[in-house]
Amino acid sequence: MSQILFSLRGVVKRFEQREALNLERLDLEAGVITVVEGPNGAGKTTLLSLLALITPPDQGRLFFDGHELPRSGSQLTAWRRQITLVAQQAYLFDTSVEKNVAYGLRLRGLERVQREVRVGEALAQVGLTEFAPRPAKRLSGGEMQRVALARALVLRPRALLLDEPFANLDPASAQVFERVLGELPGQGCAVVLVSHALEQAHRLAQRVVYLRDGRLAPDAGPRPGA
Amino acid sequence: MRLRVLLIVLLTFLLAAPAMAVDRLVLATTTSTANTGLLDVLLPAFTKHSGITVHYIPVGTGKALAIAKRCDADVVIVHAPALEERFVADGYGVDRQALMHNYFVLVGPPGNPAKVQQAGSVVDALKRIAQAKAPFLSRGDNSGTQVKELALWKAAGIKPDWPGYREAGRGMGPTLTMADELGAYTLSDIATYRKYLSTGRISLVILADNQDLLKNPYSVILVNPAKCPKVKYDQAKKFEKFLLSPQGQEIIADYKADGKKLFWPVHPPK
Amino acid sequence: MDFFLGGLTRGLGLLINLDPEVYGIAWLSLRVSLSAVILAALAAVPLGLVIGQREFLGKRFLVVLFNTLLALPTVVVGLVVYGLLSYHGPLGGMGILYTPWAMVAAQAVLAFPLITALVIAAVITLDNRVGPTALTLGATPMQAAWAVLREARFAVLAALAAGFGRVITEVGAAIMVGGNIRHYTRTFTTAIALETSKGEFAQGMALGFFLLVVALAVNLASHQLQARWK
Structure with missing residues (x-):
């Protein structure tokens, strides 16, 4: 029996009068890879930024791990620290690969020795151990995405959100993503990835949610085969 | 994080290093007294005598009086009798005392296009300049020197309005340099003129000197405590008394720049 | 033009001979200008960050306003600060006119719009994903702002260096509110103005040469800081 991590109730987000998202009811479980599908402009990225607690909803209630979350304020940061997001073409800070990966750990006040161990582990997971001292801005697109993935993994998030992780990836990097993401449900992490219906996404998906015009399509539900 | 701490430490260090505020008298005065170096001899002697520090602000006479009117100075030493009288009459200044004098000099280009008679009377010289419509450069900054210059034109009965008469809008030094380059006549205090001449920067020559009309009297005036309650009147009074005491007057009489006497005190020591 | 060479050799002489008066002038200039830049930066950097990062009504107007304030003549700033600090001014009670504090205040006012305008420019051209990225990695809003600043560090330090350059070279405001008092409020520029008026x-x-040497030292130090700030 998997535990519900995110619960959205009547959540509405508008951009200049237009309703970008309107979700009556959506629950996302821990230990499950959920793929959000839908055409462009369906509200997928908005949903991710809402789940990442970057964009506050205009209306509705958002629960995480059974607690109702505030719209803003200092407590939000504590909640946000349990969730992380890998954006499409993620932004890497203008510094070395290892400092990029260590950034979130520094924010959490981890000591240097611990940081180094965990950064080493995360870089090994994405196959970039050798890249640690390099300037992050000089990597290829696929390598940059892998750094972004390591930067998220190192935080051991309870929920990992990914926006189009397989877009513009070279085959080797795509393989890394598939392998690493596949391991996460076993660790109890909720994975939510937004994707056009791609092959890799479907191989990983344990559940698929369809968005259309900001609303859940009726055929959303657990995939029987997963 | 460490950077922020560093900045704060740096700031406190910079701001707190020495005590920046001191107990002092503020003297607003003319650049001519300051630039000659006289105050750098006179003020330390007073500090030694009284324990009072004096900070002088070197500006033109007009500005020195303006500063004093706003209660931003305790005492002034200036050289424009007409302005001084108004300053006292308007109630801003009290205890005005004559301190010393020197002489303005009328200087002009060595070619002397207006054919001014050397060592003649200054009124005659100005008349010739006006007649020849020769170039004349005025300070144009409401300084004691300009006030004097305007008084001299008035004494000569001339309205300086020909095209060659111009206002520099600058201090004495730059005005002398400009006059030199324009081949113009101008009125100068003796100290600045000598300084510029000795460094070879100008070739202007003295055409009129040492006559009563060119006398340049300096006064000391205290700022009226009735108008400016925070003014340090008692200390300023001590300063004035010191300046007029035999000791102060002797320092003024003995002061020389480049071997030449620059000021004549009102009470010359015997 | 003998004074070019004469000035240069005399400048070297001043540096080497440790003339205490000149070193006093150098130290005061440095202290006043650095303090002014830091004070101005404490307000200008956060403000520039907010204006550059946020979208709000009147943003364009503010950007234009700060760019316009760059054209403010130093003498006018001096006049305004003099008016404020003068005995009859609203801040006259502080009694800091004709003290180094007054110069710090005037120079901070001068540096403020310049640093703000340059920080806005630095932040506006920066990738707008920096802040959100920091937030998703667990940053507080303050930490996210700091991350933005760090990404724009070259431009931000250049803004501070420009602010320093503006204030240590200006003479109009310093002479008006400082009074050019010997051993007390005489800085490089006011001393240069005085020496020039004396014909020296x-x-x-x-002194101008010496000022350049001091500015060089400050810029080298800030360059070091830039290299270490990652």
């Missing part, structure tokens, strides 16, 4: 051109050149 070589001494003025020498």
Whole structure:
């Protein structure tokens, strides 16, 4: 029996009068890879930024791990620290690969020795151990995405959100993503990835949610085969 | 994080290093007294005598009086009798005392296009300049020197309005340099003129000197405590008394720049 | 033009001979200008960050306003600060006119719009994903702002260096509110103005040369900081 991590109730987000998202009811479980599908402009990225607690909803209630979350304020940061997001073409800070990966750990006040161990582990997971001292801005697109993935993994998030992780990836990097993401449900992490219906996404998906015009399509539900 | 701490430490260090505020008298005065170096001899002697520090602000006479009117100075030493009288009459200044004098000099280009008679009377010289419509450069900054210059034109009965008469809008030094380059006549205090001449920067020559009309009297005036309650009147009074005491007057009489006497005190020591 | 060479050799002489008066002038200039830049930066950097990062009504107007304030003549700033600090001014009670504090205040006012405008420019051109990225990695809003600043560090330090350059070279405001008091509020620029008015051109050149050396030292130090700030 998997535990519900995110619960959205009547959540509405508008951009200049237009309703970008309107979700009556959506629950996302821990230990499950959920793929959000839908055409462009369906509200997928908005949903991710809402789940990442970057964009506050205009209306509705958002629960995480059974607690109702505030719209803003200092407590939000504590909640946000349990969730992380890998954006499409993620932004890497203008510094070395290892400092990029260590950034979130520094924010959490981890000591240097611990940081180094965990950064080493995360870089090994994405196959970039050798890249640690390099300037992050000089990597290829696929390598940059892998750094972004390591930067998220190192935080051991309870929920990992990914926006189009397989877009513009070279085959080797795509393989890394598939392998690493596949391991996460076993660790109890909720994975939510937004994707056009791609092959890799479907191989990983344990559940698929369809968005259309900001609303859940009726055929959303657990995939029987997963 | 460490950077922020560093900045704060740096700031406190910079701001707190020495005590920046001191107990002092503020003297607003003319650049001519300051630039000659006289105050750098006179003020330390007073500090030694009284324990009072004096900070002088070197500006033109007009500005020195303006500063004093706003209660931003305790005492002034200036050289424009007409302005001084108004300053006292308007109630801003009290205890005005004559301190010393020197002489303005009328200087002009060595070619002397207006054919001014050397060592003649200054009124005659100005008349010739006006007649020849020769170039004349005025300070144009409401300084004691300009006030004097305007008084001299008035004494000569001339309205300086020909095209060659111009206002520099600058201090004495730059005005002398400009006059030199324009081949113009101008009125100068003796100290600045000598300084510029000795460094070879100008070739202007003295055409009129040492006559009563060119006398340049300096006064000391205290700022009226009735108008400016925070003014340090008692200390300023001590300063004035010191300046007029035999000791102060002797320092003024003995002061020389480049071997030449620059000021004549009102009470010359015997 | 003998005073070029004379000024240069005399400038070297001043540096080497440790003339206490000149070193006092250098130390005061440095202290006043650095304090002014830091004070101005404490307000200008956060403000520039907010204006550059946020979208709000009137943003364009503010950007234009700060760019316009760059054209403010130093003498006018001096006049305004003098008016404020003068005995009859609203801040006259502080009694800091004709003290180094007054110069710090005037120079901070001068540096403020410049630093703000340059920080806005630095932040506006920066990738707008920096802040959100920091937030998703667990940053507080303050930490996210700091991350933005760090990404724009070259431009931000250049803004501070420009602010320093503006205030240590300005003479109008310093002379008006500082009074050019010997051993007390005489900075490089006011001393140069005085020496020039006295006709001591070589001494003025020498001081100008010395000022450049001090500015060089400050810029080298800030460059070091830039190299270490990652």
